[in-house]
Amino acid sequence: MTNDPQLVQMRRLTGANGWRAVVARALKGRAPQFDKAAFDTYWIEGGHRxxxxxxxDHQLAAFLWISLPHYRAQDGAKLELYRGESIDRLNLGQLGFAWTSDRGTAEMFAGGLNACGSGGVLLRALVAAEVIAGPGAHSLYLGESQYTVDPTVGFPVERLAHFPPIF
Structure with missing residues (x-):
């Protein structure tokens, strides 16, 4: 799957710093020609880029709502999701889009990759309508159970634990 022509094209877009233009075109009604499953895979791989x-984030959220496979909530049931976030980004109100149903995965990010600057924080939220997409095949393969959640709509988060900075 790593040599999928659509994934190769998306990686080239990233290398060419082309995502801002792609998103701008998509929001004007000219969506990219990626299928949603391929974009879902690349979103897991390169979403931070x-x-x-x-x-x-508002433009990105609008783009993700039209580009990812939609999550189907059952009867408006809320999901308990976790995120390992940078304390600095949290304090700036810049929550990330990637959340997980697996607390251990979120702790790994809070104490690792996102423990930059002032350190990391483990967050918990109950969400429903804010969920753009559920875990796709690549996320499940990685064991991350990643949900894409729209942080621009605002929802309450609970701080569960803090982690010291690692770099």
């Missing part, structure tokens, strides 16, 4: 290139 896409976010950096777009530079506007």
């Amino acid at each position: 896409i976010r950096e290139q777009v530079g506007d």
